[in-house]
Amino acid sequence: MKWGTKYGPEYVNRLYGMVRRHLSGDFSFICLTDDATGVRPEVRCLPIPPLNLNLKPGQRDGAWKKLTTFEADLHGLRGTALFLDLDVVVVGGLDDFFTQPGEFLIIRDYPRFWRTGTRIIGNSSVYRFELGAHADVLANFRAHIEQAQRDHRNEQVYLSHFLHDQGKLGYWPAAWCPSFKYHCIPAWPSNWWREPFIPEGARIVIFHGEVNPPDALAGKRNKRFAHIEPARWIAEYWKE
Template identity: 70%
Template sequence: MSPQAAPARSRHVLCMKWGSKYGPEYVNRLYAMVRRQLTGDFRFICLTDDSRAIRSEVQCLPIPALALPAGIPERGWTKLVTFSADLHGLQGTALFLDLDLVITGSLDAFFTHPGAFLIIHDYKRPWRITGNSSVYRFELGAHSDVLEHFRAHCAAIRARFRNEQAYLSDFLHQQGQLQYWPAAWCPSFKYHGIPPWPTNYWRPPCIPPAARIVIFHGECNPPDALAGRRNRRWRYIRPAPWVAQHWRE
């Protein structure tokens, strides 16, 4: 059975692409990485406003409207639509993945690890409850109150929380449903993959031990890491050739 033809109530891998920041190659490579690292049947879905040049194995669906009052910007909150009560009629378990990550190990346990809602724990301030929403798993339709509450109180929520992942983490924590992936599974390229100064000048970035998904946030994305580029002055990195081994179609 092909990934796209998987039963409606099954495993779904979700991603989201809107605007021009990421091209179709990010979706295509993400699908290829998932296909190599996830055994069995699944459906790969991209919520997008532009399906051009996305490979045929990916099912492209429109991004549901966030439906905020007029004049309130949606930027930074769009992922909350994945918690719609009815997301295009899909049922089952969904694993959401950001486009700018590199899958380096098996994804099978991301669908079997116990927990109602799982997310990456914040890297920089681990004493906080905040999660990093680059990778999260949930039952489709099970947390529609996350979106409904945001729509009803969006002004107050935006004033209190910096972005969707901070709000999402707090909301599910208050319900006792927030849980985190094992720390080694989803390390940060920035914090765990780049050698400390001054060894970063002669040692290339590495894949952290036991990593399954390497998260790129803040300074580099996969092609930057592959080329040895960093967008912060005086923060040198050598090229990371292992990126090419995994981030490919």
């Protein structure tokens, strides 16, 4: 999904290139967007369905838009869908993401400090589902928008709890989708001279919360007193 101006068409184009190099066989690559300008012709661009939020002036609907992927009829699309955030970097094979057992699969959100791996929350940078099979996720949200936003910090918390309560929530193997900021940056003080690395078993590196692929490639962080060396391997993967 691409909306607004934060990410340009180059993110879509590079994501397609990475998927094409790492996924065997034929597939359809869909971008739900409000602006298809500059997107390569292999990508089918379709409008983002309305979420029907009652926004206050200046309020953004943000990542809640992801819930529209669960429309009962999403532009007539059918089949198994693998959702990928625009700012991920694909570094390994993707075929297993379509054969891994489970009704709905998502990244188990990354443990922080005292938190453990038993949290049910999923990180929605990468999730797989059957198109049209979870329309109740979106229907329930639209019917209880204010309560859902009051009870859940963001869309992935809402989504995780909703599907967990139905017994449908499953997770990718932990090694497949590492976090760049938690798993790729060497521990202090070696982060000052060691380059960020690709963890063993990684398939898709997730960039969330702090740094994006071009910043990591340039060795930039947006946290005070934090430091990373340039992650030069990103240039090998993050390209058309």
